[in-house]
Amino acid sequence: xxxxxxxxxxxxxxxxxxxxxxxxxxxxxxxxxxxxxxxxxxxxxxxxxxxxxxxxxxxxxxxxxxxxxxxxxxxxxxxxxxxxxxxxxxxxxxxxxxxxxxxxxxxxxxxxxxxxxxxxxxxxxxxxxxxxxxxxxxxxxxxxxxxxxxxxxxxxxxxxxxxxxxxxxxxxxxxxxxxxxxxxxxxxxxxxxxxxxxxxxxxxxxxxxxxx
Numbered sequence: 001x002x003x004x005x006x007x008x009x010x011x012x013x014x015x016x017x018x019x020x021x022x023x024x025x026x027x028x029x030x031x032x033x034x035x036x037x038x039x040x041x042x043x044x045x046x047x048x049x050x051x052x053x054x055x056x057x058x059x060x061x062x063x064x065x066x067x068x069x070x071x072x073x074x075x076x077x078x079x080x081x082x083x084x085x086x087x088x089x090x091x092x093x094x095x096x097x098x099x100x101x102x103x104x105x106x107x108x109x110x111x112x113x114x115x116x117x118x119x120x121x122x123x124x125x126x127x128x129x130x131x132x133x134x135x136x137x138x139x140x141x142x143x144x145x146x147x148x149x150x151x152x153x154x155x156x157x158x159x160x161x162x163x164x165x166x167x168x169x170x171x172x173x174x175x176x177x178x179x180x181x182x183x184x185x186x187x188x189x190x191x192x193x194x195x196x197x198x199x200x201x202x203x204x205x206x207x208x209x210x211x212x
Contacts, residue, residue, distance in 0.1 A: 003126035005183040011035035031064035033200025041071040054080040132166025148179040155180025
């Protein structure tokens with residue numbers, strides 16, 4: 001069966017250096033708020049510690065029936081075991097990741113241009129990430145803001161699901177979905193909120209109302 005996002009909200013578990021928030025705690029808040037797909041984004045952590053963390057996060061996700069995607073690391077996705085992996089343009093090639101993980105795992109690929117999006121689809125990605133849609137301080141991509149018009153162009157060229165990322169807020173999310181994204185990744189607007197669980201619930205109610 002072709003992959004589809006279980007929700008228009010693509011959660012990213014990255015505490016953004018909040019001293020009061022662990023990866024596990026953030027995952028609990030996101031899942032309690034209703035997140036049904038979550039990417040665990042961990043940078044600069046020893047592999048042994050990353051495996052332990054990913055395994056703990058996977059247990060939390062399983063209890064909430066939330067799909068877990070590991071950012072960048074195929075080995076961690078295999079060890080956790082997670083439901084899939086999300087690859088950047090500089091990560092292991094998609095074909096190699098598929099060989100390691102098998103056909104049942106989800107593989108997403110970050111794209112920034114139409115050619116990258118088409119290549120990802122042709123090589124068998126289950127979905128693509130597209131961005132940065134707007135200006136963002138969360139992650140340095142080396143690309144300028146892509147904008148809604150480029151998102152619309154990509155939507156007209158690929159047939160697999162698209163998650164838009166980069167500078168997206170709850171206020172901007174409806175326009176992003178209307179421009180062709182199947183899901184939106186919000187990070188700052190969620191992770192820096194005083195009440196993450198409430199913020200996720202409010203966002204999902206807002207996005208669900210668009211589908212009626």
